[in-house]
Amino acid sequence: MIHPPYLSPDYRSTVLRAPAQAPVAFKGDPDAIELTSPVFGHDEVGALDNDLTRQHEGEPIGERVIVTGRILDSSGRPVRDTLVELWQANAAGRYAHELDQHPAPLDPNFTGAGRCLTDSDGRYRFVTIKPGAYPWRNHHNAWRPAHLHFSVFGRAFTERLVTQMYFPGDPLMAFDPIYRSIPDEASRQRLISAFSMDLTEPEWALGYTFDIVLGSTPTESS
Amino acid sequence: MTLTPSQTVGPFFSHALPYAHDWELVPDSYAGAVTLTGHVYDGDGAPVPDALLELWLGQTGDRGVLRRGSGLVSGFGRCATAADGSFRFRTARPSGPYLSLQVFARGLLRSVLTRVYLEDRPDPLLDSLEPARRKTLIAEGADGRYRFDVRLQGDGETVFLDF
Ligand SMILES: [Fe+2]
Numbered sequence: 001m002i003h004p005p006y007l008s009p010d011y012r013s014t015v016l017r018a019p020a021q022a023p024v025a026f027k028g029d030p031d032a033i034e035l036t037s038p039v040f041g042h043d044e045v046g047a048l049d050n051d052l053t054r055q056h057e058g059e060p061i062g063e064r065v066i067v068t069g070r071i072l073d074s075s076g077r078p079v080r081d082t083l084v085e086l087w088q089a090n091a092a093g094r095y096a097h098e099l100d101q102h103p104a105p106l107d108p109n110f111t112g113a114g115r116c117l118t119d120s121d122g123r124y125r126f127v128t129i130k131p132g133a134y135p136w137r138n139h140h141n142a143w144r145p146a147h148l149h150f151s152v153f154g155r156a157f158t159e160r161l162v163t164q165m166y167f168p169g170d171p172l173m174a175f176d177p178i179y180r181s182i183p184d185e186a187s188r189q190r191l192i193s194a195f196s197m198d199l200t201e202p203e204w205a206l207g208y209t210f211d212i213v214l215g216s217t218p219t220e221s222s
Numbered sequence: 223m224t225l226t227p228s229q230t231v232g233p234f235f236s237h238a239l240p241y242a243h244d245w246e247l248v249p250d251s252y253a254g255a256v257t258l259t260g261h262v263y264d265g266d267g268a269p270v271p272d273a274l275l276e277l278w279l280g281q282t283g284d285r286g287v288l289r290r291g292s293g294l295v296s297g298f299g300r301c302a303t304a305a306d307g308s309f310r311f312r313t314a315r316p317s318g319p320y321l322s323l324q325v326f327a328r329g330l331l332r333s334v335l336t337r338v339y340l341e342d343r344p345d346p347l348l349d350s351l352e353p354a355r356r357k358t359l360i361a362e363g364a365d366g367r368y369r370f371d372v373r374l375q376g377d378g379e380t381v382f383l384d385f
Contacts, residue, residue: 013329033280
């Protein structure tokens with residue numbers, strides 16, 4: 001099993017939101033619209049939309065990072081021109097969201113939202129700051145490991161994926177019910193980015209790589 | 223290759239994923255526009271105020287997905303639920319019998335995928351379901367105004383697709 005089970009009681013919010021019934025197959029219907037996906041134009045995304053450090057007058061506080069990788073299909077082929085969206089907390093672990101009650105400072109120079117389209121090699125690239133860990137009240141002393149939220153479209157609505165990227169060596173992953181909801185160790189490792197000295201830019205920013213492999217559609221696997 | 227597993231969209235996406243007019247796939251003036259409204263409920267029947275819904279018609283239309291153009295048509299839309307769990311879309315009628323609807327929320331470790339049929343009719347998927355389950359995929363309404371509720375769990379639980 002690749003994805004977490006919907007019902008993962010250690011993550012309390014799943015208890016009343018996880019569907020109880022098994023999902024229904026629609027395999028074998030080649031005309032199913034779920035096997036197609038919206039397409040995006042490069043003119044829809046601004047040139048600076050992938051740089052979260054340049055969206056305000058000043059620069060955000062925090063450790064500058066470059067995060068890049070490829071969006072691949074299950075055979076390892078690049079997924080071109082697909083939309084990648086990213087959002088995150090600021091360096092203090094606070095979201096620019098009205099309902100985030102964590103008493104950590106907001107950063108007037110950081111919204112924490114970006115997007116880009118992959119290039120012909122399936123590659124995306126973001127410049128941002130490393131988010132802070134934050135508490136979330138799921139259980140006593142619950143803290144989310146530092147993470148970036150990713151949203152990817154792919155070539156079919158069935159390949160649509162929302163996930164989270166973690167940073168290598170974060171001690172909080174071992175205690176995090178959301179990360180640990182993924183049953184399989186190899187699948188968990190997929191969500192941990194790799195530090196890259198090659199990507200790291202002198203006197204500027206640390207580099208991390210993070211590839212995303214999208215699922216095959218039900219028809220492809222049937 | 224090992225696939226990338228899903229993780230929840232979490233509670234704090236509204237500064238990032240919604241965009242201007244995201245729920246309006248067609249302009250107000252569009253002839254034959256369909257409005258689709260409803261609520262998302264949890265296993266206690268309580269509204270889900272922090273879900274994100276995505277509607278897909280299977281055709282992109284003549285407008286880019288994100289950028290708005292007056293009078294143009296998109297095949298994709300988004301709507302974050304309001305505090306009362308409600309959502310709304312204004313869309314063109316799909317060329318087939320149903321619209322594809324995907325729902326993300328805090329507490330959903332992976333999105334759920336369902337279909338909104340605008341009328342009950344013979345259909346391979348509908349015909350594979352027992353009547354009470356089948357009913358969960360049929361929107362109520364006519365004349366371009368439809369209601370469709372998403373029940374994530376329990377009584378009247380919406381049929382979700384395996385994907
Ligand atoms: Fe988060």
